[in-house]
Amino acid sequence: MNLHRSEKYPDWELTLPNQLNSWQKIAKKTNGYITPGNLVTATGAVLFLSGLRDAKKDKPYRAFAKIGLSRVADLLDGYVADKTKTKSSKGEAFDAITDSVETALILPFLVKNDYLPLRTAASFAIAKTINAATSGYAKKNNLEIHSSGIGKKAEAARWITVAMFAGQRIIENNTKFNAPKALNSSAILTETVAGGLGALASLGYLRDIKSSKIARQNIAAQENPYL
Secondary structure (H helix, E strand, O other): OOOOOOOOOOHHHHOOOHOOHHHHHHHHOOOOOHHHHHHHHHHHHHHHHHHHHHHHOOOOOHHHHHHHHHHHHHHHHHHHHHHHHOOOOHHHHHHHHHHHHHHHHHHHHHOOOOOHHHHHHHHHHHHHHHHHHHHHHHOOOOOOOOHHHHHHHHHHHHHHHHHHHHHHHHHHHHHHOOHHHHHHHHHOOOOHHHHHHHHHHHHHHHHHHHHHHHHHHHHHHHHHOOO
């Protein structure tokens, strides 16, 4: 699984000047702020905010479609950055911050309007908080950690869970039909899967921090054997 991770240095800094593509030149001139990946992330954020506004105006189908497209954008931004060779730690951070803000905005609304069970929102929020704290600690101490494959699968499972619970409520509130019982059962199943994968991902990030610390200590010992 290609996770489209950024290296310590942005892609354009690892490319010879005469071999930079157009996007890399723009990224270099703008200090990494204007890149295709960041544009996709920003587009997804605009769709998300518009969808949330539609939801608050009681336009559930439009909201569902826009927020769904914003999740597609969240999946695509890393791929686009990788294909245009414009990956960077700034882009990775922008994606993570945007996702965290979106989660903080939508969970209270979903719970308040009975689109999502409180327990589901709480588990989602706890997982995001743990990962954000781990990432913040790593960055503060200059330790290298990145999103893992398991972490991305957990995130996908969380949003699928949200979509199924919300879809169930939209059907029941806006049609004469009851939502299929299988929809609720599937939502509970993906919620369970998300919880398990999220726990494994968090443990993996903690192991990465420990490994990074050990690697740093080994390098220091090699450079100064008298330490």
